[in-house]
Amino acid sequence: MAYFMVVLLDDSRMEKIKGTGLEEHIKYMFGGELRLLEVEVNEDLKNKILAEFETARVDSRGAITDVPVAFMRELFNQVVEKKSLGPEVVEGVLAKVGEIKEMAAKESEYLPPPEIEV
Amino acid sequence: MSSLLIERPLPHGGRLVERVIEDKRVARKIWKSCNAVYEIKPTLHYETGVPVRNVYREIMSICYGFFSPVEGSMKQAEVERVLKERRLLNEWIFPYPLIFDISKDDLNKLGVEVGDRLGLTLKGKPFAILDIEEIYEIDPEELAYKTFGDPETNPEVVQQKFDKKHPGWVIYRSHQPYVLAGKYTIINPPKLKPPFDRFWFPPRKSREEFEKRGWRTVINHQTRNVPHVGHEFLMKCAAFTGDVEPCHGILVNAVIGVKRRGDYPDEAIVEAHEAVNKYGYIKPERHLVSIVLWDMRYGNPLESLLHGIIRQNMGCTHHMFGRDHAAVGEYYDKFATQILWTKGIPSFGFPAPPTDVPYGLKIRPQNMREFSYCPTCKEMAYSETCGHKREKLSGSFLRGMVAEGVQPPSIIMRPEVYKVVVKWWKHFGYPFCNEKYVINKEKELEVDLEDL
Numbered sequence: 001m002a003y004f005m006v007v008l009l010d011d012s013r014m015e016k017i018k019g020t021g022l023e024e025h026i027k028y029m030f031g032g033e034l035r036l037l038e039v040e041v042n043e044d045l046k047n048k049i050l051a052e053f054e055t056a057r058v059d060s061r062g063a064i065t066d067v068p069v070a071f072m073r074e075l076f077n078q079v080v081e082k083k084s085l086g087p088e089v090v091e092g093v094l095a096k097v098g099e100i101k102e103m104a105a106k107e108s109e110y111l112p113p114p115e116i117e118v
Numbered sequence: 119m120s121s122l123l124i125e126r127p128l129p130h131g132g133r134l135v136e137r138v139i140e141d142k143r144v145a146r147k148i149w150k151s152c153n154a155v156y157e158i159k160p161t162l163h164y165e166t167g168v169p170v171r172n173v174y175r176e177i178m179s180i181c182y183g184f185f186s187p188v189e190g191s192m193k194q195a196e197v198e199r200v201l202k203e204r205r206l207l208n209e210w211i212f213p214y215p216l217i218f219d220i221s222k223d224d225l226n227k228l229g230v231e232v233g234d235r236l237g238l239t240l241k242g243k244p245f246a247i248l249d250i251e252e253i254y255e256i257d258p259e260e261l262a263y264k265t266f267g268d269p270e271t272n273p274e275v276v277q278q279k280f281d282k283k284h285p286g287w288v289i290y291r292s293h294q295p296y297v298l299a300g301k302y303t304i305i306n307p308p309k310l311k312p313p314f315d316r317f318w319f320p321p322r323k324s325r326e327e328f329e330k331r332g333w334r335t336v337i338n339h340q341t342r343n344v345p346h347v348g349h350e351f352l353m354k355c356a357a358f359t360g361d362v363e364p365c366h367g368i369l370v371n372a373v374i375g376v377k378r379r380g381d382y383p384d385e386a387i388v389e390a391h392e393a394v395n396k397y398g399y400i401k402p403e404r405h406l407v408s409i410v411l412w413d414m415r416y417g418n419p420l421e422s423l424l425h426g427i428i429r430q431n432m433g434c435t436h437h438m439f440g441r442d443h444a445a446v447g448e449y450y451d452k453f454a455t456q457i458l459w460t461k462g463i464p465s466f467g468f469p470a471p472p473t474d475v476p477y478g479l480k481i482r483p484q485n486m487r488e489f490s491y492c493p494t495c496k497e498m499a500y501s502e503t504c505g506h507k508r509e510k511l512s513g514s515f516l517r518g519m520v521a522e523g524v525q526p527p528s529i530i531m532r533p534e535v536y537k538v539v540v541k542w543w544k545h546f547g548y549p550f551c552n553e554k555y556v557i558n559k560e561k562e563l564e565v566d567l568e569d570l
């Protein structure tokens with residue numbers, strides 16, 4: 001089974017990937033309403049993620065989900081930095097695993113809500 | 119009148135149990151007659167000490183008739199019969215043991231015996247009484263195993279031995295070893311706190327509401343989730359069942375009780391479902407949101423049986439059941455609930471479906487698969503109808519999107535539903551239930567009580 005992680009693209013993230021050459025890899029879901037990139041994850045990296053983050057799971061499509069938000073933010077940063085969707089992106093994220101776990105611990109207390117009118 | 123018309127069923131057991139005293143003068147007299155008083159405590163996880171259940175929710179659901187014909191904490195012979203045949207001593211089917219458990223220490227301190235009346239306080243205020251008919255001892259671990267079944271005894275649907283990763287098993291495992299059995303009576307009805315108060319439709323009231331709205335047929339949607347568009351389509355389309363016309367009403371009944379980390383907060387769940395009708399995705403004339411107090415046992419087919427009982431008591435004619443209904447992990451077959459309602463599960467005491475056994479249910483199951491977005495049909499499509507590749511929407515994918523602060527497209531989650539999620543996110547500082555929420559909720563509960 002091939003594994004992957006989904007990077008969602010809102011407007012601000014779209015700005016940041018402009019010119020990285022990744023635009024052509026953008027996938028659209030839900031009638032074009034959702035833009036995303038899929039980052040490749042190999043068997044070895046999948047196992048590392050599952051071992052490091054107890055909440056992480058693999059869904060029926062092979063997508064790795066339920067990792068901390070800090071992980072997902074760094075995943076996007078690494079995509080931009082490496083200008084790639086290959087396994088080196090997740091390797092880059094896992095290189096910062098200590099930092100991410102520290103942030104993840106705080107995340108279970110508080111997550112900043114989006115600034116929208118309710 | 120067409121002979122095909124389906125009538126609103128009688129409550130399970132034939133009549134609604136109502137054991138709530140509203141008259142304060144009467145209540146004060148009864149309270150004075152108590153031999154001892156006991157403050158209700160949350161049931162704490164037998165290992166970690168976090169709250170996993172509060173028996174007050176069972177007392178509420180019993181006394182307001184959600185669990186008719188159950189009237190109190192079960193006697194030993196009744197618990198044994200429920201575990202063996204899933205029947206009460208009066209023959210009516212029922213899935214779970216419901217008991218008032220206390221520790222040996224508390225039993226000694228109270229010094230009560232059979233024939234005594236125990237006053238129960240909640241948050242320090244008089245709440246209910248328990249007329250003790252029997253006192254006995256249980257082995258909580260054995261009770262936990264027997265409640266859910268095992269692969270040897272129930273090979274039709276149980277795939278894996280239960281353990282402490284199953285939250286329902288943990289609830290029973292964490293029970294105290296002494297049981298006071300007897301009928302409960304609420305003598306000081308608690309007030310539901312906002313936003314729950316406007317969703318409180320105990321069976322008598324929900325039946326009156328259906329009558330007022332002219333709803334002869336009503337289909338129930340069980341929930342413990344914020345609705346995404348897949349749920350919305352499930353509700354709309356399942357309602358096309360009925361008799362000579364689609365169901366008149368859709369009742370959303372949210373189970374309010376102890377939460378697990380990662381769930382949406384109960385406040386967000388009820389208001390998000392309300393947003394579905396408030397903003398016209400399903401007309402409010404056809405859609406009603408309600409609650410029941412219960413700490414989910416996640417017993418898949420057994421839980422579905424309880425859900426059927428609750429909603430028949432509320433006056434529903436139909437009940438939607440999905441894949442993995444009220445399930446956690448892989449303990450049961452994914453289709454265990456649908457197997458129960460179409461074929462029966464002999465080892466659980468059902469050689470035929472619960473609607474086809476003596477003293478069974480009248481509510482009709484509507485077994486459903488799922489809706490997901492089809493880019494070819496360009497609409498939310500039913501898995502058993504659409505022949506294209508669809509974009510599956512997993513709950514964890516959606517939760518991830520929300521946690522990252524990305525607003526889901528309206529074809530996945532309606533903007534008004536998302537706003538409700540963000541409203542409670544701002545309130546609690548978190549979009550889902552975290553440890554702080556779980557602990558606070560069990561301290562504050564959903565109710566307040568006045569002095570008697």
Ligand SMILES: [Zn+2]
Nearest residue numbers: 492495504506
């Ligand atoms: Zn299609």
